[in-house]
Amino acid sequence: MELLNAFILLSNFVLVPAIAYGSQLALGALGVTLIYGILRFSNFAHGDTMAFGAMVTILFTWWFQSMGISIDPLPTALLALPFGILCCIGFVLATDRIVYRFYRRQKAAPVIFLIASMGVMFVTNGIVRFIIGPNDQQFADGERFIVKARTFKQMTGLEEGLSFKVSQGITVVTAILVVIALFWFLNRTRTGKSMRAYSDNEDLALLSGINPDKVVMVAWIIAATLATIAGTLYGLDKSFKPFTYLQLLLPIFAAAIVGGLGSPIGAIAGGFVIAFSEIMVTYAYKKFIAYLVPESWEPDTLVQLLSTDYKFAVSFMILLLVLLFRPTGIFAGKSV
Amino acid sequence: MIVTLLGLACFALLVVSLTPRLVGMAPLPDRIRNVSLFAIMALLITIVGLIQSWNVALALLNLCLISSIMALGVNIQWGYAGLLNVGIMGFAALGGVAAVLISADPVADAWAAGALGIFVSFILAVVTVMAAIYTYRNIAPSMARNLALFAIIVIGLVVIRYFYGPARDAIEDVNPASEGYLGGLGLPIILAWPVGGVFAGLAAWVIGKTALGLRSDYLAIATLGIAEIIVAIIKHEDWLTRGVKNVSGLPRPVPYEIDLQQSQWFVDLATRLGQDPALSSSVFVKLCYAILFAIVLLAVLWLSERALNSPWGRMMRAIRDNEVSANAMGKDVVARHLQVFVLGSIVVGIAGAMLTTLDGQLTPGAYQPLRFTFLIWVMVILGGSGNNWGAVLGGFVVWFFWIQAEPIGSWLMETITSGMAEDNALRIHLLNSTAHMRLMTMGIILLLVLRFSPRGLIPEK
Numbered sequence: 001m002e003l004l005n006a007f008i009l010l011s012n013f014v015l016v017p018a019i020a021y022g023s024q025l026a027l028g029a030l031g032v033t034l035i036y037g038i039l040r041f042s043n044f045a046h047g048d049t050m051a052f053g054a055m056v057t058i059l060f061t062w063w064f065q066s067m068g069i070s071i072d073p074l075p076t077a078l079l080a081l082p083f084g085i086l087c088c089i090g091f092v093l094a095t096d097r098i099v100y101r102f103y104r105r106q107k108a109a110p111v112i113f114l115i116a117s118m119g120v121m122f123v124t125n126g127i128v129r130f131i132i133g134p135n136d137q138q139f140a141d142g143e144r145f146i147v148k149a150r151t152f153k154q155m156t157g158l159e160e161g162l163s164f165k166v167s168q169g170i171t172v173v174t175a176i177l178v179v180i181a182l183f184w185f186l187n188r189t190r191t192g193k194s195m196r197a198y199s200d201n202e203d204l205a206l207l208s209g210i211n212p213d214k215v216v217m218v219a220w221i222i223a224a225t226l227a228t229i230a231g232t233l234y235g236l237d238k239s240f241k242p243f244t245y246l247q248l249l250l251p252i253f254a255a256a257i258v259g260g261l262g263s264p265i266g267a268i269a270g271g272f273v274i275a276f277s278e279i280m281v282t283y284a285y286k287k288f289i290a291y292l293v294p295e296s297w298e299p300d301t302l303v304q305l306l307s308t309d310y311k312f313a314v315s316f317m318i319l320l321l322v323l324l325f326r327p328t329g330i331f332a333g334k335s336v
Numbered sequence: 337m338i339v340t341l342l343g344l345a346c347f348a349l350l351v352v353s354l355t356p357r358l359v360g361m362a363p364l365p366d367r368i369r370n371v372s373l374f375a376i377m378a379l380l381i382t383i384v385g386l387i388q389s390w391n392v393a394l395a396l397l398n399l400c401l402i403s404s405i406m407a408l409g410v411n412i413q414w415g416y417a418g419l420l421n422v423g424i425m426g427f428a429a430l431g432g433v434a435a436v437l438i439s440a441d442p443v444a445d446a447w448a449a450g451a452l453g454i455f456v457s458f459i460l461a462v463v464t465v466m467a468a469i470y471t472y473r474n475i476a477p478s479m480a481r482n483l484a485l486f487a488i489i490v491i492g493l494v495v496i497r498y499f500y501g502p503a504r505d506a507i508e509d510v511n512p513a514s515e516g517y518l519g520g521l522g523l524p525i526i527l528a529w530p531v532g533g534v535f536a537g538l539a540a541w542v543i544g545k546t547a548l549g550l551r552s553d554y555l556a557i558a559t560l561g562i563a564e565i566i567v568a569i570i571k572h573e574d575w576l577t578r579g580v581k582n583v584s585g586l587p588r589p590v591p592y593e594i595d596l597q598q599s600q601w602f603v604d605l606a607t608r609l610g611q612d613p614a615l616s617s618s619v620f621v622k623l624c625y626a627i628l629f630a631i632v633l634l635a636v637l638w639l640s641e642r643a644l645n646s647p648w649g650r651m652m653r654a655i656r657d658n659e660v661s662a663n664a665m666g667k668d669v670v671a672r673h674l675q676v677f678v679l680g681s682i683v684v685g686i687a688g689a690m691l692t693t694l695d696g697q698l699t700p701g702a703y704q705p706l707r708f709t710f711l712i713w714v715m716v717i718l719g720g721s722g723n724n725w726g727a728v729l730g731g732f733v734v735w736f737f738w739i740q741a742e743p744i745g746s747w748l749m750e751t752i753t754s755g756m757a758e759d760n761a762l763r764i765h766l767l768n769s770t771a772h773m774r775l776m777t778m779g780i781i782l783l784l785v786l787r788f789s790p791r792g793l794i795p796e797k
Contacts, residue, residue: 042553044422099783111420111552115717116786118422122710122779129772246705250564253557261553301501305493309572316561320546323558327550 001158006291008160012149018272018279020168020237023175026271027230028248029255030182030264031223037199037262038219039100041113046227046252048124051245052091053228054235055132057084058139065141073143077232078170085228092224093217095120104216121246128242137240140167167236178229179268182222186264191218199262247312251278254315258322260329269330274315282308370725370794377732384740391615394622396739401629402691404731407715408636408724409683415722415796416644417676418656420556423543425708426563427681429570430539431532431688432698436583438528440520446510447518450575453503454518457496464492507575517578526589529632529689536685537678539566544677549670555677563709570700577698584697590624593617625694632690633728636683640724652676653722706775711738714782720792729793734781738774745773 028050035043043049060080070076099116146169149161186192191214198205198215206212231245238244255274259266284302306314322329381400385393406424413419421427467488475481508516539562547558570577577583596602596617606613643649655662655669663669692698711734719730749770753763785792 042557044556099787102787111418112786112790114420114553114556115713116783118710118713119779119782119786122706122782123776124779125706126772126774126776126779130769130776133769134772247564250557250561253560257554257557301497303494305490305497307572310565310568312561312568313565316558316565319558319561323546323550323554327554 002291005158005160006288008152008158008162009288009291012160012162014276014279014283016162016164016168018276020165020171021279022272022275023171024230024234024237024271025248025251025255025275026268027175027178027226027233028252029259029267029271030179031226031230032252032256033259033262033264033267034219034226035223036256038195038215039104039113041110041117042253042261043223044114044117044249045095045121045124046223047245047247047249048121048128048242049088049092049224049227050231050234050248051128051240051242052124052231053084053088053224054231054240054245055084055128055242056087057081057228057232058132058137058235058240060084061139061141070141072141073166074170075140075142075166075236077139077141077236081229081232084232085225088224088228089221091124092220092227095124096216096220125242125246132242134242137235139240140236142166165237167233171233171237174229174233178226182226182264185222191215195219250312251275251315254319257319258329260331263329263331266329266331273330274318277318278311278314281305281314282311373729373793377729377736380736390619391622394619394626396736398622398625398629398694399691399739400732400735401626401633402687402694403712403715403735404728405629405633405636405687405690406684406712407719407727407731408633408640409680409687410712410716411680411719411721411724411727412640412683413677413680414716415724415727416649416652416656416680417673418552419548419673419677419680420552421559421677421680422556422709423559423561423563423566424684424712425703425705426559426566427536427539427684428688428691428708429563429566429700429703430535431528431685431690432692432703433570433577434532434535434685435525435528435586435689435692436577436698437520438523438531439525439587440583441522443510443515443517443519446507446515446575449510450503450505450507451518453499453506454575457500457503460492460496460499464488464496467492504573504575515578516581517575517583524589525587525693526628528693529686532689533682533686536688537682540678540681541674544674548673548677560705563705567700567703570698570703577700580701582697582699582701586692586696586698588696589628589693590621593621596620629690629694632686636686637724637728644724710782711735711778714778717782717790718785718792720794720796722796723792723794726792726794726796733793734778738778741774741777742771745770745777749773 028046031049032043032046035041035046057077057080060083061075061077064070064076064080069079071079099120100113103112103116143166145163146166147162147164149163152163153159153161184192186196194205194210195215195218197208198210198212202212205215234245234248251274252271255270256267257270258273259268259270282304284304286299286301286303289303290298381393381397384396406428409427410421410424413421468485471481471484471488475484507518510516543555543558543562547555571579573579574581593614594617597613602617602620603613606616609616644652651662651667652672654665655667655672659669712731715730715734716727717730718734719728720726746767749766753760753766756763
């Protein structure tokens, strides 16, 4: 019984949040890695693209809410998501047309792309703050919990409760569906295969008649879709604030690099590695240990390895370790 | 109104010098263009002094000087060597920490309460890292080694927290409303400037050691990370920097206004010049700062120019332009990159310490990446990457417009929305959002310069 309680406690505070957070990071990292694979630069604007997509989704959500449209018990944001994705695709394609295409034609160094993406980040950030303001926005509605901690306790008779939020459930389900769709697209369709070919060897791909403009366009469309989904899910799960998306950039990059830049499977694995380490290292294990050991051994400190203020430090440490020992990442990405 | 006209006039001049062919003019000769650009800048600040007040103009000048030094530091990294530092904020923040640690008065009770515990945990941290490195180097790769490494780190963390936690709590309990931290050494704050440089240099060395020599984006991402962490530490380690409670009242390297107003010679001087002593005392203080900052700026500029025109500078440019051939010529690319990365970060650290000196307080919440990292980048790109004079000019121009964009922006919004009703929701929203226009403007400037005039205002020779 004690053992079960300990396990439930850990599930409630580590396992479930980490899976949800990991899914969000994985979706973000997939976008970064895809752009890296096709356009060969680290897109610093990705965090703000997520914020932009999420913002449009929120605006549509509010509109739907004001008209009384809802899909209770699911949040209205799901209904608004496709519109958010469409607007975000339009926005990203516009930035590509206005900013990046010029450098692509020039065959500019990746570093120039990176700086340009910083400029795009600036502008996107400005637009988002301009439209929706810099403050926290709540847009979650519908049912809040799939399983409430108290109901779980009553059901099982355990001391510890397990709560499972709707937003977490939606995050995980959506992430799985999106990843399946993405891999099906990359591995089974003609366009997807041409994208992989282009990513592996640009010259050979061009030689075999693949249209680079189309590949780039599809890459941006997918990246924008993933970014909007990731941004909206993150906003549903926590809350929407433009600045937090800027800060998400670090764990997302860490996830993409840990997995190996350019490798989609790596991005997913990396997202979960980062999320689990972040949450496991900053969790206070006092109560967990108390269940497992005799009462007299019970620790009197929190048994927390690192305070939650430093969760960014965790992704950074992992990033440094990977850079030191395996610079190409777990799933050997590409190098420039 | 005048400010707007001014802004437009300068904007036109900037465009002319950035892309002469676009407006159908022959490019100006280098020397004339450079001198006139700096002259325009001086004129702009003078006009602000005449229209708004000399206090405002000098405050602007001081921050322009500091921004220029930061831009010089980034130019050393990016312009000389093509290294992308996206963590300028962190290095500047380290300079700020140095200002506190050097100049704040020591808190004796806090030292007695917890300094030993902090010291012990620091030693333990060093021991843990050493043990981990020793294990990694001296045991053959195996599962056992990885487990040992893991055990060393976890045990190390637990033991460190055992000493560190109580010490931290003890320090933070000492008079928390006004102290609750260890304080500094109580030395003159000028000393903090070189120390800030050393702090930043050490951080840069650690980052450079891991991320240089790999693909170019890694350095950018690693610096992005270290900056976030440094600022997180400053915000949350209250025993060190009081966190978000801020350390205020740092000593000054220049006289205080109140002392000036009470000293006879100053009052006499002010009366002889026909000025109000209260007003002129604050102008005098700002002028003193400006002189100090100008000395540092000129020193850094002189050193950078000497370095750039020396064989070392030629080697750096050779490496930047073609790493492979420079390597083939026997140049150690990674070592040179590390060197130049540390040097540039030192300059940024010095500027960070100067900024905290000017503010007289350390406000960790003020370290925002957009303000500290990306704004400096715009300065370097706009000024002309690779050219020290360009970086200095970029620092002046960008900071000037960053400050003046607010009145220009609100004027613009007033004009655009003047046709709408007073209580129009859109109008209110637009007027409230003008503050965010600055970000967008800077982003647009960065993109425009990068595309249409990638060599900047004063191009590299």
